[in-house]
Amino acid sequence: MHIERTVTTAAPLEAVFGYLADFTTTTEWDPGTVRTSRVAGDGGVGTRYHNRSRFLGRETELTYVVEQLVPGSVIHLRGENRTVVADDTMTFVRTPTGGTRVTYRAAFSFKGPARLVAPLLSPAFRRLGDEAERGLYQCLDRLAA
Numbered sequence: 464m465h466i467e468r469t470v471t472t473a474a475p476l477e478a479v480f481g482y483l484a485d486f487t488t489t490t491e492w493d494p495g496t497v498r499t500s501r502v503a504g505d506g507g508v509g510t511r512y513h514n515r516s517r518f519l520g521r522e523t524e525l526t527y528v529v530e531q532l533v534p535g536s537v538i539h540l541r542g543e544n545r546t547v548v549a550d551d552t553m554t555f556v557r558t559p560t561g562g563t564r565v566t567y568r569a570a571f572s573f574k575g576p577a578r579l580v581a582p583l584l585s586p587a588f589r590r591l592g593d594e595a596e597r598g599l600y601q602c603l604d605r606l607a608a
Contacts, residue, residue, distance in 0.1 A: 464585060465570040466592030470599045472562050474606035479563040480535050480555050482606060486512045486527060492598035495591055497522060508532050514542060518591070525549060548572045562607070565599065 472479060482488055484506060489496040497515040504510025512527040525542035527549075532538055535555060542549035550570045558564055571588070 464573075464588060465568060466588055466595075467566065467568040468592055468596040468599070469564060469566045470596060470603060471558060471564045472600070472603040472607055473560070474563055474603050475561060476535055476555055476557045476563045478606045479565060479603055480538075482602070483553055483565065484532065484538055486510075486514075486529075486540060488602070489514065492595065492602040494594040494598055499527075502526070504529070506532075512540070518587070523547075527551075546574055548574070563603070565603070567595070567599065 487499045487501055489499045493516075495516045495518055497517055499512055499514045502511040502513050506529070508529050508531065510529045514525045514527055516523055516525070523544060523546075525544045525547070527540045527542040530539045530541050537555070538553045540551045542551065548571070550572075552568045554566045554568075556564045556566075569592070
């Protein structure tokens with residue numbers, strides 16, 4: 464299961480990349496996130512984050528690790544707990560007007576018994592993607608001001 468959203472903003476690529484490379488900002492733009500804190504690392508590859516999110520009325524915790532970071536281009540994090548693996552990839556492109564286009568893709572693989580109910584969660588994940596897209600627009604547009 465995956466969600467993908469593309470957001471275009473007038474904010475410059477460097478500002479957008481810097482903002483989203485700090486995964487603790489999820490508390491500002493991802494409405495499902497309750498709290499994200501950096502556990503280890505300097506933000507580069509290997510950095511670990513602890514994320515607490517609310518989904519369908521329940522709170523869950525994931526540990527995210529930065530798998531790939533190409534400045535100004537790509538950020539890839541892998542989150543995991545006992546029931547799910549989340550692969551989050553953000554790609555960045557400078558627009559002809561000097562703004563930025565961000566494509567955010569989150570792929571979820573469920574483990575154990577959770578795999579059986581995963582297909583039923585599709586509408587909830589779609590709604591989560593829509594809410595995150597709105598949050599990204601709002602936060603990234605503030606960077607343009």
